[in-house]
Amino acid sequence: MFDRLYEESEQGRVRFLGFTTNDIRYDFGIVYTSMFFGKPLVICMQTGRSSLLGPYDLENVQHLREVFRLPSEEEAKDVADILHFYLPNPSLETEYE
Template sequence: MDRFDNLYDVTESAQVRFLGFISENARYDFGIVFTHRFYGKPLVVCMQTGQSTILNSQDSMDSQLLRKVFRLRNDEEAEELTCFFRENLPSLLLEGNEY
């Protein structure tokens, strides 16, 4: 490819929160990057597998989405993460016109 069309090139100081917890079924380690990008939805990274997605608390209500994105073994693990993210992710989107 001779030329690239630059869509964006933004440097931002973002707040990052690292959370680790254990349940009866599994251990979880996540990094949550709070940014002004992605319409205010944080970037959630599984520190064990490197799987990531943008997610807010409403999105996290979809346990099947969580199971697919984070490659969980069963529905029980997905439900655990649904409860965890509901409490640890913002519910409202930030204002912004980044796109």
């Protein structure tokens, strides 16, 4: 037995983004959704690791470093700087519209 919490379908928008920093190449998929308070699902295509991220989450570079297993704080800052341009600023109302 289980209690179903939700089952939603929506037409999604996906962006694929590849870039390099000084030392490393990155390939990310960004799945935009109205679920999860409007935070998109960001997926590292090299490792398969993913996280729901919003602009405020990018301020925590230690979290980014842990989630995507980035080698240094500098790399995490570089990734945050790039992703900042692609993540919407969600509102709490998005989940309940």
